[in-house]
Amino acid sequence: MATLQVDIFCKVIDHLGDIGVCLRLARSLERRTGWRMRIFCDRPDQATRLADSQGDVVPWHPWPDEHAQLESFPEVILCAFGCELPQGIRQQLAARNSDPKRNHSLWMHLDYLSAENWVGDFHGRKSHKVDGLVQLFCFPGFGADSGGLPGDPPIMAPLAAAQPAALHVFAYVYEHAPIQAWLSALAMPLVLRTPAAIAKRCINSSATIEVLATCSQLQWDKTMLGCALLFVRGEDSWVQAMRSGIPWLWQPYPQDPETLSVKLKALLERMAPVLKDHQAWPCWRACLLAWGLGDPPPAALLQLSKHMTSWQIMAEAWASHCNSLPRLDERLCHMVDMHHQQPSAYN
Amino acid sequence: MKIAQEIRTGNVIMMGKDPMVVLRAEYNKSGRNAAVVKMKLKNLLNNSGTETVFKADEKMEVLVLEKKEVTYSYFADPMYVFMDTEYNQFEVEADSMGDALNYLDDGMPCEVIFYNGRAISVELPTGLVREVEYTEPAVRGDTSGKVMKPARVKPTGFEVQVPAFVEIGDKIEIDTRTGEYRNRVK
Numbered sequence: 001m002a003t004l005q006v007d008i009f010c011k012v013i014d015h016l017g018d019i020g021v022c023l024r025l026a027r028s029l030e031r032r033t034g035w036r037m038r039i040f041c042d043r044p045d046q047a048t049r050l051a052d053s054q055g056d057v058v059p060w061h062p063w064p065d066e067h068a069q070l071e072s073f074p075e076v077i078l079c080a081f082g083c084e085l086p087q088g089i090r091q092q093l094a095a096r097n098s099d100p101k102r103n104h105s106l107w108m109h110l111d112y113l114s115a116e117n118w119v120g121d122f123h124g125r126k127s128h129k130v131d132g133l134v135q136l137f138c139f140p141g142f143g144a145d146s147g148g149l150p151g152d153p154p155i156m157a158p159l160a161a162a163q164p165a166a167l168h169v170f171a172y173v174y175e176h177a178p179i180q181a182w183l184s185a186l187a188m189p190l191v192l193r194t195p196a197a198i199a200k201r202c203i204n205s206s207a208t209i210e211v212l213a214t215c216s217q218l219q220w221d222k223t224m225l226g227c228a229l230l231f232v233r234g235e236d237s238w239v240q241a242m243r244s245g246i247p248w249l250w251q252p253y254p255q256d257p258e259t260l261s262v263k264l265k266a267l268l269e270r271m272a273p274v275l276k277d278h279q280a281w282p283c284w285r286a287c288l289l290a291w292g293l294g295d296p297p298p299a300a301l302l303q304l305s306k307h308m309t310s311w312q313i314m315a316e317a318w319a320s321h322c323n324s325l326p327r328l329d330e331r332l333c334h335m336v337d338m339h340h341q342q343p344s345a346y347n
Numbered sequence: 348m349k350i351a352q353e354i355r356t357g358n359v360i361m362m363g364k365d366p367m368v369v370l371r372a373e374y375n376k377s378g379r380n381a382a383v384v385k386m387k388l389k390n391l392l393n394n395s396g397t398e399t400v401f402k403a404d405e406k407m408e409v410l411v412l413e414k415k416e417v418t419y420s421y422f423a424d425p426m427y428v429f430m431d432t433e434y435n436q437f438e439v440e441a442d443s444m445g446d447a448l449n450y451l452d453d454g455m456p457c458e459v460i461f462y463n464g465r466a467i468s469v470e471l472p473t474g475l476v477r478e479v480e481y482t483e484p485a486v487r488g489d490t491s492g493k494v495m496k497p498a499r500v501k502p503t504g505f506e507v508q509v510p511a512f513v514e515i516g517d518k519i520e521i522d523t524r525t526g527e528y529r530n531r532v533k
Contacts, residue, residue: 081381111383112378126400127400127402127405128362128399130406130408132363132364253379255379255380262376
């Protein structure tokens, strides 16, 4: 069985979402395959905030200088979300992979999750570079021909014996999201768990606000999973919400409206076959579209909030579907195995 | 150097030591305003084909090749024949036509690209006007242009997504780089 060294390279752009995905992926791969994982990040000071001192063994490393070379060269290099390798490491990779006497390292690109159909056609293709290097592209997705779904099926806390008087809402949204209007439209007592920056925008709502302190990713997951309604954003929190069985609304990363619409509709087309027999599906669909586009809350939101049990049943059905899909870590492992032509101990 | 999203059908890029003509380029937005491009390529040295992907901002070495303005003349299987203003004819293999086949029309202006004296591909204008051959009836009142529907254009039957207000017989301008509707032409 191959015990490989796998290095992930990731940069912090504006939020911690990208490194959040990388940390979760590295943790899962390390646990399931025994691979030796490292994550190189340009902001290790921020990245280490996500790590859990109890549950994480993946070491963080600072981004190498532009002309530095790695002392221990990995069998697999994964560049996350479009980041480029430092020049020195790229030259090191090129020298290694042009030498027929040496084992060639696999260089991979990990792209963003999308529900669109083109993902399956792009996934697994090689990218031939100007300097002769070849990079293998991985496109996570929902289809059988994609790179699989990121994240892990979460470990759910048992339900409380009695339902709380107020709805516990988790909100992790981008700056422009009309969160206060949507909370008001729920028209019920709320306890809002949210970071400080978002809490400031909700002070005029009637919700009881619990400000979330900076915490590890695992602690963040626990907080999210203890709520009854999730407003999530980006990729990492969205995937965990989908896998949880808790009702959720998703805000994609801010882009032009046409692109947002395309991505939202692709997701809804994936969800429709699973949820079409649920009477409340049109309401959830309308809310997903409106929230994703940054629109005011539709009347459907009030209808859904009055029937949280129906919403939860739909969320559980979708979670069951998502948790049955091929996983990203599994697909990556398979791609690595194909390159090295020997199996890993994936379990 | 160009970046991947600037590459068009008919361009020739270097992949290692091999000149590759671009037969098709498909552009998609992935996430966080990033984009990726899939290209169908043909090796000019050995005629082998491949499909490869790039990040949209990846730099590519594009060969500057000789081009000639021509118009489309006729098809003589397996070659498409083009003619310049002096009635010189140039033949391009059907396999090398790529996306140009979607828009082919008698007298269509384009450029033939040469490599080592051989016509290897055609480059289209960035926009072409085509008449709608068939589409579902227009929806009254929807002038927003946000609701799209498929439409087939003459003479090739190529399918384009058009706004709901477009009707059969309308002339529309298509962006040949992406296959997308630009506007209705009066």
